[in-house]
Amino acid sequence: MGIWILNGFTVDADNEQTQRHICIEDGIIIQVINGGEAPDTAGHTVIDAAGKLVSPGFIDMHVHLREPGFEHKETIATGTLSAARGGFTTIACMPNTRPVIDTVDTVKLILDKAETEGAVRVLPYGCITKNELGRELTDFAALKEAGVIGYTDDGVGVQSAQMMKDAMNLAASLGMPIIAHCEDNTLVEGAPVTEGEFARKHGLKGIPNESEAIHVGRDVLLAEATGVHYHVCHVSTEQSVRLIRHAKQHGIKVTAEVCPHHLVLSDEDIPDLDANWKMNPPLRTPRDVQAVIEGLEDGTIDIIVTDHAPHAEEEKAKGMMLAPFGILGFETAFPLLYTKFVLTGQWTLGFLVDRLTAKPAEVFSLPWGKLEVGSPADITIVDLASEQEIKKSEIVSKSKNTPFIGWKLQGWPVVTIASGKVVWS
Ligand SMILES: NC(=O)N[C@@H](CC(=O)O)C(=O)O
Ligand SMILES: [Zn+2]
Numbered sequence: 001m002g003i004w005i006l007n008g009f010t011v012d013a014d015n016e017q018t019q020r021h022i023c024i025e026d027g028i029i030i031q032v033i034n035g036g037e038a039p040d041t042a043g044h045t046v047i048d049a050a051g052k053l054v055s056p057g058f059i060d061m062h063v064h065l066r067e068p069g070f071e072h073k074e075t076i077a078t079g080t081l082s083a084a085r086g087g088f089t090t091i092a093c094m095p096n097t098r099p100v101i102d103t104v105d106t107v108k109l110i111l112d113k114a115e116t117e118g119a120v121r122v123l124p125y126g127c128i129t130k131n132e133l134g135r136e137l138t139d140f141a142a143l144k145e146a147g148v149i150g151y152t153d154d155g156v157g158v159q160s161a162q163m164m165k166d167a168m169n170l171a172a173s174l175g176m177p178i179i180a181h182c183e184d185n186t187l188v189e190g191a192p193v194t195e196g197e198f199a200r201k202h203g204l205k206g207i208p209n210e211s212e213a214i215h216v217g218r219d220v221l222l223a224e225a226t227g228v229h230y231h232v233c234h235v236s237t238e239q240s241v242r243l244i245r246h247a248k249q250h251g252i253k254v255t256a257e258v259c260p261h262h263l264v265l266s267d268e269d270i271p272d273l274d275a276n277w278k279m280n281p282p283l284r285t286p287r288d289v290q291a292v293i294e295g296l297e298d299g300t301i302d303i304i305v306t307d308h309a310p311h312a313e314e315e316k317a318k319g320m321m322l323a324p325f326g327i328l329g330f331e332t333a334f335p336l337l338y339t340k341f342v343l344t345g346q347w348t349l350g351f352l353v354d355r356l357t358a359k360p361a362e363v364f365s366l367p368w369g370k371l372e373v374g375s376p377a378d379i380t381i382v383d384l385a386s387e388q389e390i391k392k393s394e395i396v397s398k399s400k401n402t403p404f405i406g407w408k409l410q411g412w413p414v415v416t417i418a419s420g421k422v423v424w425s
Contacts (some may be wrong), residue, residue: 002030003417004041008049008381010371013358015350020054024377027420032373047415049381055353056369057089057120057378057418058334059360062154062179062233062257062305064326065091065122068109069098074310074398076110079330080118082308082397084424086330087413089378090368091308092123095132096155102127102138107146119423120416121368121378125179128153128167134160140170149364150177154233157183157215164219168226177229177364182215182240183280192278192325196285198267207282213239220247220254231363232256234307236281238291245300255363257305258292260333264340265289265403275316275323276403279309296355297347303360304352306333310399328402332390334382336404338411349384377420386412 002025011017021039023031033039060083066074074082083091093110095101101110107124114122126148130136132155140151151171158164158180171178190205199206216232220243223230232244235256247254261279266286270277277283295301306329316323334356341347361369368378387410392400416424 002044003047003420004039004044005047005049005054005379005381006038006041008052008054010054011350011353013350013354015348022054022371022379024417024420027377029371029373029375029377032371047381051385052414053349053382053384054371055087055380055382056357056371057380057416058087058356059090059366059369060088060306060308060330061092061303061360061364063091063093063308063329064096064310065093066097066310067113068106072312076113076122077117078396078398079308079310080114080120080122081424082328082330084119084416084418085396085413086332087334087380087382087416088120088330089380089416089418090121090123090366092125092149094152094154095125095127100127100132101125101148102130104142104146107143107148111147120418123149125150125152125154127151128158128178129163132156134158134163137163137167137170140174140176144174144176150179150231152179152181152233154179154181157181157185159185161218161222165222165226168222168228168230172226172228177231179231179233180215180219181233182212182219184211184214187211187214192282192320193270194267194282194284196267198270202273209237209239209284209288212237212281213243216240216243220244220252223247223254224250224252227253229253229255234259234262234281234305235292235295235301236262236284236288238288241291241295241300245295248300256301257303258296258301259305259307259329260336261327261403262289262292263296264336273320275318275320276327276401278320278323278325279307279327280325302363304333304337304355306330310397311401312399313401316401326401328395328397328399331395331397332402332404332409334413335409335411338384339409343410377417379417380413381415382411383414384411386410386414388412
């Protein structure tokens with residue numbers, strides 16, 4: 001049986017809003033009617049979307065699902081359901097699991113589990129180096145054949161420039177992207193917060209911006225030399241934005257992502273040494289926040305990703321110094337950005353939706369992110385008027401590590417449809 005979604009409105013990148021009726025059958029969008037009377041819906045399930053945004057399912061190109069190896073934090077089942085609650089229908093998972101995703105067998109395991117237990121589509125990344133140790137490249141061709149969409153050692157930076165250059169040459173020869181967690185380990189001794197007001201107040205030696213930006217600078221030069229598509233993970237500093245902007249101006253094939261928390265929080269918002277405010281890269285200074293916002297607005301930064309990074313409560317209870325880096329992302333992303341940037345008039349709704357749908361699809365050459373006849377039926381319906389407080393008891397992820405508990409936000413996904421099936425409502 002098919003589904004008719006009636007009376008919702010769609011929005012394009014130019015913020016053009018159109019009332020539409022959309023029909024789904026067998027996982028595909030088979031009809032899109034612009035405006036007017038509701039069609040005959042006999043034999044179909046009807047979803048009334050009057051007054052609501054009907055968007056292509058959101059795409060998140062940076063997430064941690066923790067399976068295999070860390071099932072106490074998250075599983076493919078719980079992580080994909082959390083994604084569905086957040087309106088995401090395609091998510092790209094990072095390979096820092098145990099074992100890491102550096103063999104064909106592990107790629108197959110992820111794809112099989114996602115197929116049988118996942119609520120939404122999962123695209124795996126493969127490691128650049130075996131075990132993410134930075135010593136030996138993985139078998140890029142075999143991993144591509146198995147279904148990875150790119151290579152990354154996310155969680156750690158590739159420390160050797162020669163190793164990164166070899167990786168880029170190999171990826172380029174296969175027509176695949178390199179996705180980089182930019183972090184120079186020789187610059188990150190000290191406390192897990194940025195070098196800024198918070199660190200000064202607590203007498204801590206923080207993480208300097210250069211630890212990230214040095215890798216960005218190095219890698220855009222290597223990307224120029226090798227011709228690879230180079231994608232920068234979770235950009236957090238003013239210097240990185242500047243380097244990426246410059247590289248783009250020089251025609252280097254570089255793209256970049258930013259996370260909601262780096263757009264809405266600075267180090268000066270951290271209330272105390274609570275590890276729910278600890279993530280990598282750390283929350284930066286207000287000046288950096290301003291720079292990443294401007295970078296996203298002018299197209300230097302292409303897309304928004306959540307870097308959903310669940311950790312168990314007992315792990316985060318170890319406190320700022322000892323707890324692992326990372327916070328949840330899926331369930332708060334859209335309402336956070338809608339409330340902070342769209343309701344205030346800084347961005348159009350079309351801009352926000354584009355950076356979560358069509359843009360990531362374009363950057364990674366994926367066939368999703370649009371609402372057209374013949375497209376896979378990945379659809380998110382958002383009630384832009386609904387206001388809700390973020391409550392720990394309502395979090396779907398297996399973990400609860402978020403700094404946003406208690407925040408009142410507007411613009412909540414209410415129905416998520418993935419491959420034609422309602423996976424959240
Ligand atoms: N971002 C984080 O703070 N943590 C990530 C690793 C990463 O994305 O670098 C994790 O795996 O927990
Ligand atoms: Zn990372």
